[in-house]
Amino acid sequence: xxxxxHPLTWWIWSIALAFEITRLNNAWISIVVVGxxxxxxxxxxxxxxxxxxxxxxxxxxxxxxxxxxxxGVLIGTPIPGTTLIKLPILPLPQWMAGIxxxxxxxxxxxxxxxxxxxxxxxxLIIFGAASSLTSPHRLLRVLPFAIYQFGLALVIxxxxxxxxxRSISRIKDAxxxxxxxxxLKRTLIPLLEESLAxxxxxxxxxxxxxxxxxxxxxxxxxxxxxxxxxFIVLAALLSFLNPYALLINCAAxxxxxxxxxxxxxx
Amino acid sequence: xxxxxxxxxIYPNSTKTVLENLNLTxxxxxxxxxxxxxxxxKSSLLRLINGLVPHHxxxxxxxxxxxxxxxxxxxxxxxxAHLIGIVGQNPANGFVTxxxxxxxxxxxxxxxxxPDVMRKRVEEILDLLSLAxxxxxxxxxxxxxxxxxxxxxxxLVMHPKVLVLDExxxxxxxxxxxxxxxxxxxxxxxxxxxxxxxxxKLERVIQFADRIVHIDGVGNARVGTPSQIMSDSDxxxxxxxxxRALGLADAGLSVRDMRRLSEDIRNATYSPxxxxxxxxxxCVVESKNLSCTYGEKIVLRDINLxxxxxxxxxxxxxxxAGKSTLLRSIVGLNNAEKGSVRVQGHDxxxxxxxxxxxxxxxxxxxxxxxxxxxxxxxECTQADKDNEVDKGTTFALxxxxxxxxxxxxxPRDLSxxxxxxxxxxxxxxxxxxxxxxxxxxxxxxxxxxxxLVATLLRYASVLKKTVILATHDVExxxxxxxxxxxxxxxxxxxxxPTLDVLLSSPAFAPQVAKVMSPQPWLTVxxxxxxLETR
Numbered sequence: 043x044x045x046x047x048h049p050l051t052w053w054i055w056s057i058a059l060a061f062e063i064t065r066l067n068n069a070w071i072s073i074v075v076v077g078x079x080x081x082x083x084x085x086x087x088x089x090x091x092x093x094x095x096x097x098x099x100x101x102x103x104x105x106x107x108x109x110x111x112x113x114g115v116l117i118g119t120p121i122p123g124t125t126l127i128k129l130p131i132l133p134l135p136q137w138m139a140g141i142x143x144x145x146x147x148x149x150x151x152x153x154x155x156x157x158x159x160x161x162x163x164x165x166l167i168i169f170g171a172a173s174s175l176t177s178p179h180r181l182l183r184v185l186p187f188a189i190y191q192f193g194l195a196l197v198i199x200x201x202x203x204x205x206x207x208r209s210i211s212r213i214k215d216a217x218x219x220x221x222x223x224x225x226l227k228r229t230l231i232p233l234l235e236e237s238l239a240x241x242x243x244x245x246x247x248x249x250x251x252x253x254x255x256x257x258x259x260x261x262x263x264x265x266x267x268x269x270x271x272x273f274i275v276l277a278a279l280l281s282f283l284n285p286y287a288l289l290i291n292c293a294a295x296x297x298x299x300x301x302x303x304x305x306x307x308x
Numbered sequence: 309x310x311x312x313x314x315x316x317x318i319y320p321n322s323t324k325t326v327l328e329n330l331n332l333t334x335x336x337x338x339x340x341x342x343x344x345x346x347x348x349x350k351s352s353l354l355r356l357i358n359g360l361v362p363h364h365x366x367x368x369x370x371x372x373x374x375x376x377x378x379x380x381x382x383x384x385x386x387x388x389a390h391l392i393g394i395v396g397q398n399p400a401n402g403f404v405t406x407x408x409x410x411x412x413x414x415x416x417x418x419x420x421x422x423p424d425v426m427r428k429r430v431e432e433i434l435d436l437l438s439l440a441x442x443x444x445x446x447x448x449x450x451x452x453x454x455x456x457x458x459x460x461x462x463x464l465v466m467h468p469k470v471l472v473l474d475e476x477x478x479x480x481x482x483x484x485x486x487x488x489x490x491x492x493x494x495x496x497x498x499x500x501x502x503x504x505x506x507x508x509k510l511e512r513v514i515q516f517a518d519r520i521v522h523i524d525g526v527g528n529a530r531v532g533t534p535s536q537i538m539s540d541s542d543x544x545x546x547x548x549x550x551x552r553a554l555g556l557a558d559a560g561l562s563v564r565d566m567r568r569l570s571e572d573i574r575n576a577t578y579s580p581x582x583x584x585x586x587x588x589x590x591c592v593v594e595s596k597n598l599s600c601t602y603g604e605k606i607v608l609r610d611i612n613l614x615x616x617x618x619x620x621x622x623x624x625x626x627x628x629a630g631k632s633t634l635l636r637s638i639v640g641l642n643n644a645e646k647g648s649v650r651v652q653g654h655d656x657x658x659x660x661x662x663x664x665x666x667x668x669x670x671x672x673x674x675x676x677x678x679x680x681x682x683x684x685x686x687e688c689t690q691a692d693k694d695n696e697v698d699k700g701t702t703f704a705l706x707x708x709x710x711x712x713x714x715x716x717x718x719p720r721d722l723s724x725x726x727x728x729x730x731x732x733x734x735x736x737x738x739x740x741x742x743x744x745x746x747x748x749x750x751x752x753x754x755x756x757x758x759x760l761v762a763t764l765l766r767y768a769s770v771l772k773k774t775v776i777l778a779t780h781d782v783e784x785x786x787x788x789x790x791x792x793x794x795x796x797x798x799x800x801x802x803x804x805p806t807l808d809v810l811l812s813s814p815a816f817a818p819q820v821a822k823v824m825s826p827q828p829w830l831t832v833x834x835x836x837x838x839l840e841t842r
Contacts, residue, residue, distance in 0.1 A: 092406075179406050215641050216677035220735070221665040222694065231680040235720060240401050246355075246364050247402030251415040251462075252389030262413030262426045 047086065049176035049184055051271045055295070056172035058278035060165045062288040069157045071288070072164035076100075078292045079171040085299045087174050099170020103163030110162065114155025115147050123150035184265055191254075198241055205240060209233055270298050309470060309502045310334040310357060314371035316527075317352060317361065326352050328527030329371070334519075336469070337500040339492070341507065341517035341534075343543050345753045347723030348525030350506040351397070354472050357504060358392040359385045376469055390419055393463025394472045397751075398479070399455050400447070408450075408458055409434075409443045415466045433461045437491060452627045453484030460488070464495070470502045471495070477512050478750050481626045481780045483815050485512050492516065508753050511545035511783060511819050514538075515562045534561055543754055546783055546819045549832045566823045574827055578838050581807075581828050589617030592741055592774050593638055597647030600633050607633045609798040610647070615742070615776060620768045622789035622806070623778040624816060629795040631778040632673075635744050638776065639670045652741065662738075665695060669740035673747045675731035676719065684722070684730060685715035695738035702737040706730060709763055710756075725756025732760075736767065743767065745777040749784050761787050786810060786818040786830035806830065 059079070063072050080096070087093045116129075125146045132143040213232050217224060248254075277294035281287035312332040318325050326349035334340050342350045355361040359380035362369045373380045376391055396402050405411045412433055416426045434440040437457045442450065450458065456476060463471055473492075477485035493516045495501045507513045514520075520537040522530045530537060538548045538561060547566055551557070556569050567574075593615040600608040607630045615621055623631045636642040637649050640656030649656055651667055659667060672678065681687035688702040695702075706713060710729045719727060728748060735743065743764075749757055765788065768775050779785060785792060785806060792809035794802035794816075802809045807828055810817055821830050829835045 177406050179404075179410075212672065212674070213677045216670070216672045216674075219639055219641070219664070219668070219670040219672075220678055220694075221661050221663075221738075228680045232677055235676070236674075242364075243396060243398070243401040244404070246360050246385075247394075247396060248404055249364060250358050250360055250385040250389060250392070250394050251404075251466075252386045252418040253404075254418070255384065255386030255389065256418065256420050258420050259417045260420045260423055260426065262410070262417055262423060262430070264423060 046088075046265075047175070047274070048265055048267050048271045049181045051274050052086075052172050052175040053181075054275050055278045055291070056168045058281050058291055059288070060168045062281050062285055062291065063161060063164050063168070065285045066288065067161065069160040072161050075288070075292060076164050076167050078296065079168055082295045082299070083171050083174050086295070088177070092177055093174050096167070096170045096174035099167045099174075102170075103167045106163045106166065107156065107159035110159035111152070111155050114158070115152060117141065117143055121148055121151040121154060123148040125149075126152065180265065183261070198244055202237060202241065202244075206233065206237055209236055273298070309336045309338075309376060310504070311374050312356075312371070313374075315356065315373060316370040317349070317356065317367055319365075319367045324525070325527040326367075326525075327356075327523070327529065330529050332521065332529070332531055334502060334504065336502055337496060338518045339496050339503045339505070339516055340519050340521060341505050341510075341513055342521045342523065343507070343510065343537075343541075344523040345525055345543070345723075345755060346508075346725050346751060348523050350523065351474055353521070353523065354394070354474050354504060354506055356380070357470065357472050358388045358394055359383065360394070386418075389415060390466055391468055392470045392472060393460075393466060393468040395456075395459045395463055395474065395476060397474045399459030402459065403447050403455075406446055407443075408439060408445050408447065411447060411458055412462050412465050415462055419466065429465050429467070433465045436464070437461045451484075452479050453481070453487060456480060456484070456488055457491070460491070468501075470504070473503070473505045475507055475751065476505065477507065477509060479747075479780075482512075482782055483626060485509075485780075486815075489513060489516060508751065509545075509781070509783075510543065511547065514545055546832060547823065550820055550823060550835060553832050553836050563819065563822045570823060573835075573839070574824055576842065578827065578842055581834075581838065589619065589772065591616050593649070593651050593776075595637070595647065595649045598634075598637060598644050598649055599646040600630075600637060600642055601645050602633070607798050608637070611800060613793065613800065613803070615774050617741075617774055618768055618772045619791055620764060620775040620789045621777070621791045621793060622785040623776065623793050623795060624780070624782075624785065624809075625795035630798045631795055632746060634795065635670075635746055635776065635778055638742075639668050639744060662694075662696065665735075665738040665740060667741050669735035669738065669743045671728070671731055671735060671743075671745045671748060673750070675728045678731045678734060679719045679727070681719060683716050683718060684713055687719060687730060687734060688715075691734040691737050697737055702733050705737055706733040709733060709759060723756075724751040725753065725759070728752065728756070729759065732763065736763075739771065740773070742774045742776065745775070745779075747779055748777060749779060749781045757781075757784060760784075764788060782810065782816055782818045786820070 059075055063075060083096045087096070125148050128146050129144040131145045134141060134143065210229060210233060213229050214224060217228050222228065274294045277287070277290045281291045310333070312330050315327055315330040316325060317327045342353055344350050352361050355365070356373050357375060361367055363384055375388060378388065378391070380388070403411055404414050409430060412430050413426055416429065434443055437460065439457060439461060442454060447455065447458065460473070476488055480488065489512060492503055496503055505513060514534055517534050520532060520534050522537050522541060522543070535558065538544055547561060547563065551566065554570065554573065560566065591614050595611050595613045598608055598611040599606065611634065623634060625631050633642055637644060638651065638656060640659060643657070651659070656668060679687055681690060684706070685703065688706065689699070691702040692699050703715065706729060709732070710726055713722065713726055719730060722730065748760060752760070761784065764775050767773055789806045791804065792802070792806045793800055794809055802812070807830060810830060811821055811825070811828060818830050820832060820835060824835060827838070829838060
């Protein structure tokens with residue numbers, strides 16, 4: 043059994059990282075931070091469905107960079123410099139002055155849009171790492187009882203979304219096999235009916251297992267706050283004071299990781 | 309333990325009484341089986357026990373239901389959580405957490421049970437239900453049988469006095485079903501747990517039941533021992549039909565008792581049975597070296613099969629053996645990694661519109677996926693239009709199949725069997741050359757199953773069409789199929805006439821075959837005709 047950090051630890055850690063990335067505004071540092079996040083996710087994540095959110099966030103990040111580069115090069119204010127290629131300029135009406143589509147693509151402009159894209163993607167990937175490292179359900183368990191109705195809704199929503207994705211593809215397949223054109227109505231009606239029935243089932247199951255019938259609930263495997271949690275969070279908080287504490291923030295989990303591998307080998 | 313006194317139940321906007329003046333006392337340590345046609349209110353009866361009906365569903369309840377002295381009128385379902393464990397029809401729909409261990413602990417956490425007690429109980433349950441190897445697994449990755457065991461475990465872990473299960477084996481293959489039922493049987497004997505089960509597949513559960521509650525859907529209920537109820541019930545497993553046909557009135561309900569009584573019948577000599585082979589028709593589906601993978605896992609490995617006109621082929625195998633993947637490849641939903649499937653010489657993935665409707669008809673596991681109309685009539689009209697047949701054809705077909713469905717009913721309000729019939733008619737009115745059904749008998753009662761068998765047999769033999777179905781229901785296969793393909797771990801391990809394949813595997817043999825082994829009979833009809841021609 044892997045020893046787990048407190049779910050809030052990883053969220054604080056990644057919020058701090060994202061904060062530093064925006065403040066330092068440097069693509070190279072962002073790439074290094076993403077690399078650190080990758081190492082941390084690889085070591086600390088669990089083998090569970092949400093564990094894959096890092097990969098999806100990473101793919102989404104690459105898309106963001108690509109799309110940002112395309113738009114940034116095609117549209118926007120030119121930055122003078124070394125011209126790489128010249129694109130034809132799309133003539134625009136007078137009232138759209140200041141906007142330009144096409145034109146010379148300079149190395150500087152490509153570089154600056156790429157730079158912005160990388161930072162944007164890095165922030166996204168960092169949050170992907172956080173959700174990879176903590177289960178949404180476990181995060182829910184550290185939230186106070188006062189918002190238990192909220193918890194009920196959250197549990198239903200988090201278990202419903204993947205279910206809906208599966209249902210949609212199933213219903214689409216069935217309609218396709220009936221030899222019909224896809225239409226929103228034909229997919230939505232069975233989907234909504236099924237999802238509603240499923241929600242009622244889940245609510246009934248939670249109800250008959252006593253959810254919310256007592257004010258206090260005990261914890262199986264209490265989620266404890268350890269020295270290592272304090273260590274990571276302190277490092278994260280430091281970086282809110284000084285941007286160069288990023289180094290400490292990145293290093294903290296890596297030091298833990300080293301300890302962890304040492305424990306494993308011994 | 310459970311007392312129903314003068315219980316009547318009626319749902320709003322319904323003219324039908326579900327239960328009327330039901331009086332029933334279930335003692336501690338009893339295993340009670342609830343039977344009845346689909347839509348007759350079995351689930352309602354079960355949910356009355358912990359107050360989900362009417363607290364959660366609405367409905368007007370007269371009389372009183374009390375469990376261990378607590379009346380369900382006075383407390384909410386949550387207040388009975390320590391007393392009653394309830395497992396729904398589809399356990400996956402009721403999972404709240406991510407992993408097996410957390411799911412087991414969830415109910416205890418809400419009841420504020422001390423952590424050290426929880427740890428101990430979780431360990432006990434993990435051992436009792438042999439779930440220990442799965443303890444850290446994510447619930448989404450479990451097979452149907454494993455999910456069912458986790459659901460039962462998370463009910464048992466609260467140490468309830470009553471366990472209520474709604475069709476616990478309907479989605480399971482025969483082996484997994486046996487596993488679950490033997491666990492339940494052990495719990496009744498070892499712990500004195502009171503269990504109430506609703507189930508359609510009586511052949512699987514009846515030998516464990518102490519008493520049976522038979523409800524007919526219009527308010528009447530009969531309560532009695534299995535042999536009392538089975539003496540004249542229209543809902544009965546094949547073994548009872550066999551006993552009736554052989555005139556063995558008090559033959560008992562277990563294969564063992566039946567074998568003892570039918571010894572002389574088995575040992576007589578019979579003229580060898582001639583099985584007409586349906587082969588010889590034109591080959592309509594052919595797969596060559598078909599291989600499919602899902603992620604890293606190989607689901608199908610070099611499958612070479614040919615399906616002919618007029619055949620009814622049953623694809624069997626355990627959960628996850630690749631049955632659905634094979635069907636999906638034939639209808640063109642799955643891209644083969646290697647090899648190919650040809651439907652009448654065409655690639656099934658490239659069939660569209662009416663060409664598709666006329667060559668392949670597919671009934672998915674959830675027949676309601678096909679339905680989106682607001683009424684039965686709308687659905688039928690749409691099918692007539694799509695299939696370019698005369699107006700009213702589909703509805704006429706439906707009336708022939710299951711008479712008495714009102715044209716203005718919403719498809720959601722139909723019973724499971726009626727909904728399947730509607731989906732079947734929508735597909736059949738195009739008269740596809742190949743009809744494919746994925747698990748058609750989940751939640752179907754015997755009557756609906758007989759209708760289905762008659763329809764499919766006629767479709768295959770009169771119209772010379774091919775029917776392919778994937779199913780766990782051995783009795784259905786015995787009645788219906790002419791050929792059985794047995795898949796295991798992506799390989800075809802058996803392919804041949806139904807008789808040969810079913811007789812060679814004890815776990816997948818139908819009840820009649822178990823009783824009559826080594827005689828080559830699968831159904832009551834086989835036995836009767838063999839006795840007549842002797």
